[in-house]
Amino acid sequence: xxxxxxxxxxxxxxxxxxxxxxxxxxxxxxxxxxxxxxxxxxxxxxxxxxxxxxxxxxxxxxxxxxxxxxxxxxxxxxxxxxxxxxxxxxxxxxxxxxxxxxxxxxxxxxxxxxxxxxxx
Numbered sequence: 001x002x003x004x005x006x007x008x009x010x011x012x013x014x015x016x017x018x019x020x021x022x023x024x025x026x027x028x029x030x031x032x033x034x035x036x037x038x039x040x041x042x043x044x045x046x047x048x049x050x051x052x053x054x055x056x057x058x059x060x061x062x063x064x065x066x067x068x069x070x071x072x073x074x075x076x077x078x079x080x081x082x083x084x085x086x087x088x089x090x091x092x093x094x095x096x097x098x099x100x101x102x103x104x105x106x107x108x109x110x111x112x113x114x115x116x117x118x119x120x
Contacts, residue, residue: 042111046073049081052111053104057085061102061118068101080114081106 043049050073057065065071068085076082085101100119107114 041108043081043106043108046075046081049073049075049083049106049108052106053081053083056113056116057102057104060116065102071102075108079108081108 043052050071053071053073054065057071065085067088070086071083072086073081073083082103082105084103087101102116102118104116105114106112
């Protein structure tokens with residue numbers, strides 16, 4: 001009788017420890033999922049996309065980016081920010097404007113840069 005009692009107690013303790021470990025691992029995965037991957041977009045709005053693009057484009061193309069302001073962000077398919085520079089305003093009697101503008105595509109959910117180029 002005592003042997004059955006101890007055996008049942010040992011099985012219950014074992015099952016309890018396994019279930020606690022499983023719950024702990026599930027909680028850690030959920031925390032990781034929420035903090036690292038996130039349920040919200042990393043680049044949620046146009047202003048954030050414009051600021052990120054400006055930093056990246058300044059690093060690549062230098063101060064020429066200031067001549068292409070304002071940078072214009074457009075959200076495509078609710079998942080990709082396409083940010084392009086603007087041509088400087090033409091002034092009558094001034095020099096003709098030639099060349100291209102910077103173009104960058106940034107993924108909304110994780111800020112991954114998909115494409116960068118400059119039309120020249």
